[in-house]
Amino acid sequence: MIRGIRGATTVTADTEAEIIQAAEALMQDLIESNGIEADMVASVFFSTTEDIQAAFPAKALRNIDGWTYVPVMCMKEIPVAGALKSCIRVMVHVNTEKSQQDIQHIYHGNAVRLRPDLQND
Template identity: 50%
Template structure:
C-alpha cells in the first residue's frame, strides 16, 4: 500500500544552516518513526513559505542522507495566506508501507505543532 507521511517545522531565521538542520531533523524523525527506507519512497514534496529564500529545504536530504540519492524530491513555494504560519517548511512523503493509516506517525516540530493540534499526543 502507498501512504502519505506528513511533517512540518519552522525556523526562527531565514538562514541556510537553520533551514537545512530543521528539515533534516523533521525528516529523520519521520523516517525513523515510520521505518521508511529509500527503496520504498515514491516521492518527497517539500514546500517552504515565501519568507524562506536562502536555500532549498530538500538540500537536507542530499546533505544528511547519502542513501537517498535516487529518491525523487521536489521543492515548491507554500501559499502565502494571511495569518499563515511564517518560516514554515512542510513535507509530504509518499511511500510503500504496511502501516495502517492510523498507525502512521506524522511529525510536527517547533511552531508547526500548531498546524495539527489534534495530533498533539504524538509530539510528546
C-alpha cells in the same frame, strides 16, 4: 499501498544552515518514527512559506545515507493571510503496509500548532 506522511517545522532565521538543519531533523524523526527506508519512498515534496528563500530544504535529504536517488521537489506554499510564517512542510509518499492510523506525522517547532490533534506525548 502508497501512504502520504506529513511533517512540518519552522525556522527562526532565513539562513541556509538553519533551513537545512531543521529539514534534516524533521526528516530524520519522520524516517525513524515510521520505519522508512529510502527504497520504500516514491517521492518527497517540500514546501516553504514565501519568507524562506536562502536554501532548498530538499538539500537536507542528501545528507541522509541512502537517500541519494529518492525523487524530491520543492515548492512555495500559497500565501494565506494569518498562516504560520517561516514554515517548512513535507509530504513523503511511501509504500507501506501500515494503516492510515498507524502513520506518525511529525511536527517540530511552531509547526506543532498546525495539527495539535496529531501530537504524540
